[in-house]
Amino acid sequence: MPAPASAQRIRETIEPVVTAAGLWLEDVELGRDGARAVVRVVLDAPEDVEEQVDLDGVADVSRAVSAALDDLDGLPDRYTLEVSSRGATAPLVARRHYVRAIGRLVVLALADGGTLSGRLVDVERGAADGEDAVVVTPVTPGVKGRPAKVGEPVRVPLTTVREGRVEVELVRDKDDARGGDFAPDGPQGRED
Secondary structure, X not given: OOOOOOHHHHHHHHHHHHHHOOOEEEEEEEEEEOOEEEEEEEEEXXXXXXXXXXXXXXXXXHHHHHHHHHOOOOOOOOEEEEEEEOOOOOOEOOHHHHHHOOOOXXXXXXXXXXXXXXXXXXXXXXXXXXXXXXXXXXXXXXXXXXXXXXOOOEEEEXXXXXXXXXXXXXXXXXXXXXXXXXXXXXXXXXXX
16 A cells, blocks of 8 residues: 655655746645645746746646646545645745745835835845845835835845735836836826
8 A cells, every 4th residue: 555645745746747837836735624635736937937827827737737646646536636826915935936026015024023115126146245135125105195205225134034925006106116017007007
């Protein structure tokens, strides 16, 4: 009788499939939902890709992962496979998460108990001090129609960041770090 499947064995089985699809295997969990086993797979785009994982990509990889798991001994005959992307508000944990968030509004919880909110403008790899760091331009939201206050860029070593999150913005300025693609007037920043 084969040994029961573990999250590590599942990862080893499906990682080549995910990598072949040009994606990053973020996480694998093996759990239960009542009497049924549940395999949860979380995908991400590689660091050098600016776009997020789309639904078609998730569907394609889900089918390939399912086929790979069919050959894995020790997995129950009946299980639920859940394949998803990280999501827009997932915590920023790895350097590649920060790279993909450049230009976005972020909130950093710092190890010293403080917080920093602002626009992520750069991610430095092993800068002069050898530490990876993020560069954030602090932004204090405007009140009652007043413009936001923008401070000077701040360099923060990633080792001092306890948690980072992207703030979802429904409206962005035309002059922000990524320009018209995300302007409030529409996809091309045009005014009607």
